[in-house]
Amino acid sequence: MNSNFEYIPYGKQDISPQDIEAVVGVLQSSFLTQGPQVPLFEASIKQAVQAKYALAVNSATSALHIACLALGVGKGDVVWTSPITFVATANCALFCGASINFVDIDPITYNLCAHKLEQKLIDTKKMGGVLPKLVIPVHLCGQSCEMEKIHTLSQEYGFSIIEDASHAIGGKYQGQPVGNCQYSDITVFSFHPVKIVTTAEGGVATTNNKNLLAKMELLRSHGITRDEALMTEESHGPWFYQQIDLGFNYRMTELQAALGVSQMMRLDEFVAKRNDLANRYDSLLDNLPLTLPMQDSEVHSARHLYVIRLQLNKLNKTHRQVFEELRAGGIGVNLHYIPLPMQPFYKRLGYETKNYPQSELYYQEAISIPLFYQMLESEQDRIVDMMRDVIK
Ligand SMILES: *Cc1c(COP(=O)(O)O)cnc(C)c1O
Numbered sequence: 001m002n003s004n005f006e007y008i009p010y011g012k013q014d015i016s017p018q019d020i021e022a023v024v025g026v027l028q029s030s031f032l033t034q035g036p037q038v039p040l041f042e043a044s045i046k047q048a049v050q051a052k053y054a055l056a057v058n059s060a061t062s063a064l065h066i067a068c069l070a071l072g073v074g075k076g077d078v079v080w081t082s083p084i085t086f087v088a089t090a091n092c093a094l095f096c097g098a099s100i101n102f103v104d105i106d107p108i109t110y111n112l113c114a115h116k117l118e119q120k121l122i123d124t125k126k127m128g129g130v131l132p133k134l135v136i137p138v139h140l141c142g143q144s145c146e147m148e149k150i151h152t153l154s155q156e157y158g159f160s161i162i163e164d165a166s167h168a169i170g171g172k173y174q175g176q177p178v179g180n181c182q183y184s185d186i187t188v189f190s191f192h193p194v195k196i197v198t199t200a201e202g203g204v205a206t207t208n209n210k211n212l213l214a215k216m217e218l219l220r221s222h223g224i225t226r227d228e229a230l231m232t233e234e235s236h237g238p239w240f241y242q243q244i245d246l247g248f249n250y251r252m253t254e255l256q257a258a259l260g261v262s263q264m265m266r267l268d269e270f271v272a273k274r275n276d277l278a279n280r281y282d283s284l285l286d287n288l289p290l291t292l293p294m295q296d297s298e299v300h301s302a303r304h305l306y307v308i309r310l311q312l313n314k315l316n317k318t319h320r321q322v323f324e325e326l327r328a329g330g331i332g333v334n335l336h337y338i339p340l341p342m343q344p345f346y347k348r349l350g351y352e353t354k355n356y357p358q359s360e361l362y363y364q365e366a367i368s369i370p371l372f373y374q375m376l377e378s379e380q381d382r383i384v385d386m387m388r389d390v391i392k
């Protein structure tokens with residue numbers, strides 16, 4: 001079927017000549033790591049998202065890990081998140097010795113449902129269960145969760161908040177940039193190549209809390225400090241450093257940071273183009289037996305993903321058939337995500353997807369169709385035509 005056409009991936013980075021120049025410049029410089037580019041990248045994120053502090057690390061997974069540790073998550077604690085996310089969002093709690101639990105998604109936005117969160121908090125408290133130490137809302141597809149409501153609940157029930165904004169750099173909530181941490185302790189971004197801005201591999205944690213920044217900074221690099229104010233004894237000399245905590249090597253390289261600095265100059269352009277393409281999908285796919293993404297009026301999505309849901313009762317094909325036929329037609333569709341409780345690792349721990357009916361239903365109907373900065377309107381037309389063909 002259309003084998004003369006090129007395969008259209010669901011996501012793809014856009015590397016400009018300036019990006020290449022920036023990375024080559026680092027290779028020709030004295031620092032491949034721990035030089036000037038990482039602080040420059042951090043400054044560009046801070047400025048873009050209007051947070052006081054930003055800390056760059058080697059992945060969003062690392063950022064989630066040290067963010068949890070900085071917030072004191074440990075043994076005996078419970079962390080809550082959405083079942084519809086990448087595995088790293090839940091794994092970070094387990095890295096710290098805590099356990100994870102899930103709050104089902106909202107059927108319209110597919111984000112962790114703030115209303116169900118409230119109900120689960122009420123029920124847990126009533127039954128004398130363990131309330132969460134931390135909740136990690138995930139801004140799925142680039143659309144912010146209802147952060148004001150979640151923040152209000154955090155004050156009532158005493159939990160911390162990390163926003164997993166891996167999909168949402170350049171997005172807005174109530175007119176303010178995602179990542180400014182107005183309603184959270186820490187926000188985490190990913191710069192994996194399929195995300196909106198890339199550093200090849202990379203992550204950033206933003207916060208307005210100086211102590212959280214200091215803890216994460218220490219954990220990023222082995223728990224080692226050269227700051228005499230933090231040392232337990234007087235310096236032995238100019239070589240002196242102390243390990244005062246158990247940290248990791250989660251540092252970002254200069255090559256990655258230089259790419260990030262260069263990419264961040266095009267953030268607005270990236271997000272605007274994604275929105276244009278998404279709006280175009282909205283009109284081209286209208287009138288088909290599909291549920292298209294709904295935008296919350298308080299949110300300006302960064303449009304990381306365009307997820308459609310099949311209205312299966314109006315089709316004479318299965319979800320799998322539609323998916324396979326699109327793939328066979330050269331369309332790089334994908335599914336974000338398999339509900340976490342369905343993963344063998346989490347199943348072994350006793351989680352059951354049937355406890356999250358909206359997530360289960362989402363998984364039966366959802367397909368991510370290609371959306372990336374370089375996508376041509378002609379490619380988009382081909383995707384829409386193929387979709388029409390497959391589901392007619
Ligand atoms: C990509 C992603 C991550 C992990 O990001 P890495 O930078 O690859 O570690 C975490 N959470 C979500 C929601 C993601 O999409």
